[in-house]
Amino acid sequence: MIISTGERPKPEVAERARALAGRLGVSYAPRGNASVAKLLAEYRDDDLLIVLHQGVRLLRSGAAPLQFHPSMGFVRAKRVLKGETDPLAAAAGMVPGDSVLDCTAGLGADSLVLAVSGGEETSVTALESSLPLYALLSEGMASYDSGLPEVDSALRRIEVVNSGHLDYLHSLPDRSVDIVYFDPMFREPLHDSAAISPLRSFADSSALSEGSVAEALRVARKSVVLKEKRGSGEFSRLGFQEQLRQGNKTSYGVIAIDNRS
Ligand SMILES: C[S@@+](CC[C@H](N)C(=O)[O-])C[C@H]1O[C@@H](n2cnc3c(N)ncnc32)[C@H](O)[C@@H]1O
Structure with a gap:
């Protein structure tokens, strides 16, 4: 699993994503303009957690996206x-x-x-x-x-x-x-x-x-x-x-x- 953000994240959102990656010991992938497919290919991974300003979303190739919601x-x-x-x-x-x-x-x-x-x-x-x-x-x-x-x-x-x-x-x-x-x-x-x-x-x-x-x-x-x-x-x-x-x-x-x- 790698962790990134949506495109053009606010600095505090990027920081949350980076801190979470550090806590979990996984790679933080700065988003830039990259598509999800490109990020996953670049990091040779299947799972991507995206930290958003409001919310968090889990993506896996071939599976429906999963959003945190109670x-x-x-x-x-x-x-x-x-x-x-x-x-x-x-x-x-x-x-x-x-x-x-x-x-x-x-x-x-x-x-x-x-x-x-x-x-x-x-x-x-x-x-x-x-x-x-x-x-x-x-x-x-x-x-x-x-x-x-x-x-x-x-x-x-x-x-x-x-x-x-x-x-x-x-x-x-x-x-x-x-x-x-x-x-x-x-x-x-x-x-x-x-x-x-x-x-x-x-x-x-x-x-x-x-x-x-x-x-x-x-x-x-x-x-x-x-x-x-x-x-x-x-x-x-x-x-x-x-x-x-x-x-x-x-x-x-x-x-x-x-x-x-
Ligand atoms: C049916 S879901 C639980 C739903 C949850 N009660 C709720 O309200 O959202 C079962 C969850 O338990 C996790 N799980 C299964 N075996 C586990 C284990 N041995 N230790 C910790 N978590 C486990 C699964 O990965 C899955 O996320």
Whole structure:
């Protein structure tokens, strides 16, 4: 992956792009008048992250461009701000101030909803193992302007980390996070998912392992939650109790942690 800007960027946008490239240890490609195809050919790469004055965009030859946007996460966050409880927060048994480890960040919609649901005292760490998606998400979360201060401040509170979740879970002490959440790429994709289809070509599509769930159970104080397609065999394979939601094509599976011992 290389990082560049739109044509004729403002100096501060070029600086953001250069700083992001430095943090990620990838090349910064000054845009000049070059086309995307020319930049990719010059740097012999397939992926280009473009930092814009407002927004950030990921391009790969042969794939549809992917723009950072909280999409349904924004709609759900607005409902939470109006006083509704989001179904994910309800499934997790979340209360204000709970800490969350989102093991599969994607475009961060669920992280955003959990950060808004938990309020300012809540910490959300979002793990993403795909470098291009991590770059899109971390730059997007840092700079996106939704027009709603509560949503923007929740986006800025989320710590985005480029890591596979098994390694990251291994590094955490026992019972150190309230809620651990997994939303892996579904074993059988929902092809009509407008939120997930665009990120498919960049995403890590490996199945959730029993080892990661065991680590999550060691690390969680309150609950471990899995999102999957309604009726998926993954719930029983991994020991989750599926909670069916009427009229919904996806379910949350929950393992509540027994805190009596
Ligand atoms: C279905 S998407 C998650 C969507 C996300 N919940 C949202 O609201 O936007 C799954 C994401 O998890 C990432 N992923 C898959 N396996 C992972 C792993 N072992 N560690 C970290 N991230 C992983 C994929 O690259 C993908 O971006």
